[in-house]
Amino acid sequence: MLTVHRVRGVAAAAGDIVLGHAVAVDGARFAAVGPYEDLFASYGERARVRDWGDALLTPGRFEPDAGALLESAYWPDPREADDLGTDPLTGPALAALELTDSRWGASARRGVQRLLATGTTALAGPFTRPPVRTAVARSGLRDRPVVAPETGGDADFAVLTPDGTCLATAIGGRLVYRRR
Numbered sequence: 001m002l003t004v005h006r007v008r009g010v011a012a013a014a015g016d017i018v019l020g021h022a023v024a025v026d027g028a029r030f031a032a033v034g035p036y037e038d039l040f041a042s043y044g045e046r047a048r049v050r051d052w053g054d055a056l057l058t059p060g061r062f063e064p065d066a067g068a069l070l071e072s073a074y075w076p077d078p079r080e081a082d083d084l085g086t087d088p089l090t091g092p093a094l095a096a097l098e099l100t101d102s103r104w105g106a107s108a109r110r111g112v113q114r115l116l117a118t119g120t121t122a123l124a125g126p127f128t129r130p131p132v133r134t135a136v137a138r139s140g141l142r143d144r145p146v147v148a149p150e151t152g153g154d155a156d157f158a159v160l161t162p163d164g165t166c167l168a169t170a171i172g173g174r175l176v177y178r179r180r
Contacts, residue, residue, distance in 0.1 A: 002047040011058040028172040059146035060121025075110035105131030116177035119158030119166040
């Protein structure tokens with residue numbers, strides 16, 4: 001599916017924001033990066049257009065501490081909020097829990113969702129717990145540095161408001177997180 005993402009600006013390789021630019025995504029790759037008017041003229045008739053308003057399209061975040069975030073913390077289930085709260089548990093609070101592989105896997109999936117909600121598209125391990133490895137592998141998160149959008153490159157990106165709030169995260173051209 002071809003999609004044109006209209007934003008206020010797109011991050012360039014040097015880290016600068018190029019105002020007025022947009023991206024066209026075809027499947028898992030960037031088909032084009034350039035002025036919105038040019039992309040709309042080329043793709044608009046056959047593409048879905050997502051207008052993100054004043055937001056910026058950037059490479060996704062790289063999370064170098066993902067191993068600690070997913071293997072040294074328990075991300076409570078919302079049904080456990082009354083007893084455990086909503087913040088990740090570490091240290092003595094974590095040690096007091098009896099965690100099965102099933103609970104570690106569910107915790108890792110919730111942790112991955114929180115990372116996606118910050119615009120994370122890539123992370124670093126290692127992940128020693130099998131259920132955590134499985135959750136990370138199934139999420140689609142990459143294990144390599146992030147790069148600026150470029151024609152032909154993987155369509156991994158985040159859409160951020162001017163204050164840095166993540167509106168959407170895409171990996172391989174697929175929206176994996178969208179703020180409501």
